[in-house]
Amino acid sequence: MSDRPILILGGTAEASKLATLLVAQGRRVISSLAGRTRDPAKLEGEVRTGGFGGARGLTGYIARENVSLLIDATHPFATQISDNALVAVASTQVPFVRLERPAWHPKPGDRWTSVASLEEAVAAIPTRARVLLALGRQHIASFSRRGDVHFVVRMIDPPETPLDLVDFELELSRPGKVEDETAFLTKKRLTLIVCRNSGGSASYTKIKAARDLGLPVIMIDRPHRPGTHTLIDIESVSQFVDEILGSLRART
Incomplete structure (x- = not known):
């Protein structure tokens, strides 16, 4: 060595x-x-x-x-x-x-809206949507102005400070298998996912589950x-x- x-x-x-x-x-x-x-x-x-x-x-x-x-x-x-x-x-x-x-690329059946920033993602969410925010805790604050949306925030660790969201629930877990993600999205009655184009296999299962369920995804593109x-x-x-x-x- x-x-x-x-x-x-x-x-x-x-x-x-x-x-x-x-x-x-x-x-x-x-x-x-x-x-x-x-x-x-x-x-x-x-x-x-x-x-x-x-x-x-x-x-x-x-x-x-x-x-x-x-x-x-x-x-x-x-x-x-x-x-x-x-x-x-x-x-x-x-x-x-x-x-x-x-990076991930859309496949047949995917319903992606690609955006360039968190701010564009916030603006693209329809009123009264039930949204899975699959983002790190440092990226949540931008969504605080959308009091007309119900958010399910998934994190690995609990946040160190209270989340600045109006209507939300916190889920402390890691992404699971496709069948687990499908069950989770269905149980929470989610109508939309917001996530970043992180790539890799570990967190792709939610994308596959959204495709199978016909759910739209707001995909934040990677920075240049x-x-x-x-x-x-x-x-x-x-x-x-x-x-x-x-x-x-x-x-x-």
């Missing part, structure tokens, strides 16, 4: 699987988590939790830890840490790759990101790590 660590900016299922694979290969891995989930799943390798203090803090951390390679495997909507990563890479010249799962070296699966990133670290060893 090299003393120089690979730093993974994580918090996604893909980041966890990548850390497991790299540690099994004998790599030293540090996974960085934002700390928003109170009881995250156990990760292989070393783990740090909390912010770095912006791009400057991340740059300093990379230098202090003598990081050999930076992997941005954060959520597709986690734009701030991804922007900080690009600044830090430019400053340190450390090798870099982004692991980003492909600067062009960077991006790979879409763990295997490709693992191969990239082999190539980069092999090249670094050849120089020493």
Whole structure:
């Protein structure tokens, strides 16, 4: 195992699987988590939790830890840490790759309304709708002005402060199988889903359930990101790590 660590900016299922694979290969891995989930799943390798203090803090951390390679495997909507990563890479010249799962695309039977922002999603909800808000707790406040809508807010952890919504109920759970999601949507008499185009399989089950039930979905598109070296699966990133670290060893 090299003393120089690979730093993974994580918090996604893909980041966890990548850390497991790299540690099994004998790599030293540090996974960085934002700390928003109170009881995250156990990760292989070393783990740090909390912010770095912006791009400057991340740059300093990379230098202090003598990081050999930076992997941005954060959520597709986690734009701030991804922007900080690009600044830090430019400053340190450390090798870099982004692991980003492909976006979802509508299939026959889907009833999507694509919007570019939370504000557009708020405006697109019809009056008297019963809406599943499948969003992180930091994205709920925008919907507070829709007192004419009943919201079912699903979260993994309870909110630290009361939700600023007029008519809502809170559901503390993770997405289940398609049949579980179908039963949940039916039981709650939901007429609409609002979610972000996160991609991946873990939270796609609600989209499949909505398609089967004929429910409309307001889909918030991914933010436009600067062009960077991006790979879409763990295997490709693992191969990239082999190539980069092999090249670094050849120089020493």
